[in-house]
Amino acid sequence: MKNTKLLYIVGITLVATLGGLLFGYDTAVISGAEGALQTYFTDSLGLSSFIHGLTVSSALIGCIIGGFLSGTFSSKFGRKLTLIIAAFLFLASALGSAYPEFLFFTPGEPSIALLATFNFYRIIGGIGVGLASAVAPMYIGEIAPPNLRGRLVALNQFAIIFGMLVVYFVNWGIARGESLAWINELGWRYMFASETIPALLFLLLLFFVPETPRYLVSQQKDDKAMDILLKTYDMTMAKATLYEIKNSFDHKKEKLFAYGRGIIAIGILLSVFQQFVGINVALYYAPRIFESMGAGRDASLMQTIIMGLVNVIFTVIAIVTVDKVGRKPLLIIGSIGMTIGMFGVAGLAYFEQIGTATLVFIIIYTASFMMSWGPVVWVLLSEIFPNKIRGQALAIAVAFQWAANYFVSSTYPPMMEISGAMTYGIYGLMSLLSALFVWKFIPETKGKSLEELEIILKKSQAEKAVTNQ
Structure with a gap:
């Protein structure tokens, strides 16, 4: 494989793995903020530890929803557009979780309604995680050559773990040397807001990557699929791969089972x-x-x-x-x-x-x-x-x-x-x-x-x- 083709494949894979990085970042950011959230919301409102547990894990509810939606979204809108939707959700969640008072509440005055709003933003981010967790490895798997597919899809897991590691450092850096009162009042907001940087980068870079050849063939866009395959294979291999893909879609629509x-x-x-x-x-x-x-x-x-x-x-x-x-x-x-x-x-x-x-x-x-x-x-x-x-x-x-x-x-x-x-x-x-x-x-x-x-x-x-x- 020519270096230019390899660099192209690795480049678009790295963009897709930003979805994995945000997956890890969004799910782990709560580890540094959960103590402050307990003080700011649960304790100040006299709520139970059960409510705090629901708040800490509320993003997982969104992850389940996003997981279920990923099949419909990726089949109807395509792999690329689904990842763009996930990026928007990551961005909205980061901003909303950091400042849930936006438009409707007074800053520094926690309430049940504000807590519900915070959880809403966390669920929104969870939906983004659910979409990205399914579609990012699907995207990479569909665009990678067989001899590289395992390593390239595994890069997504590396991105997930790297995202967790990055947010551990970010949380530690934000909290280091600061008073507990400052962390409970403002520090946790900076932790959630920090996610806007990778989310915005992911969103912008997605506009420069292609749709997968297999999705394009499923939409009868064979010419566009061939254009993408020629960027990853030589002419002979591209034609053979396109033939295999078309043959797999040449039968009547099949049910899940x-x-x-x-x-x-x-x-x-x-x-x-x-x-x-x-x-x-x-x-x-x-x-x-x-x-x-x-x-x-x-x-x-x-x-x-x-x-x-x-x-x-x-x-x-x-x-x-x-x-x-x-x-x-x-x-x-x-x-x-x-x-x-x-x-x-x-x-x-x-x-x-x-x-x-x-x-x-x-x-x-x-x-x-x-x-x-x-x-x-x-x-x-x-x-x-x-x-x-x-x-x-x-x-x-x-x-x-x-x-x-x-x-x-x-x-x-x-x-x-x-x-x-x-x-x-x-x-x-x-x-x-x-x-x-x-x-x-x-x-x-x-x-x-x-x-x-x-x-x-x-x-x-x-x-x-x-x-x-």
């Missing part, structure tokens, strides 16, 4: 296992976990940054190896590492030996996730669904993923009140079950075009139909 319920179930279970192993407990509650180990507020934020750096390093390992080692081996290795990490934390919690060893096991766990289930699930979800149902199927899988995220994140505090050892033990068990699931049900997809994978899927379904007769 035309390829069997099995492939939809695999997509859903991949998404659910990715959350049931407990990763977002480690990401969302990291500062509080480290504070429970005896670290002060500043130290816990710094340990969170260290964890973020480890996550970035191991995500890079996944990017480098996913097209060489393959998807399936990485998932199994990661599951084993997560099992060791979570059972280690569970054992220490059971014997009440919370300390440095706990930090080591948490890092083993998160590092294992970041080199496997973090990026590789997104790669697989962008690959396993056939062209005609990809938007619908991916939307369902992503919606289940966000629902599972919400369930795990909201059940963590009450489970910890019962038993920390039990809680971490359950996440360890889920990690072990995820390895068995991958070994038994997940096919290897590296090095194959999306259309080749579709043919393999059709043959598999045909063989099952013959066997069942």
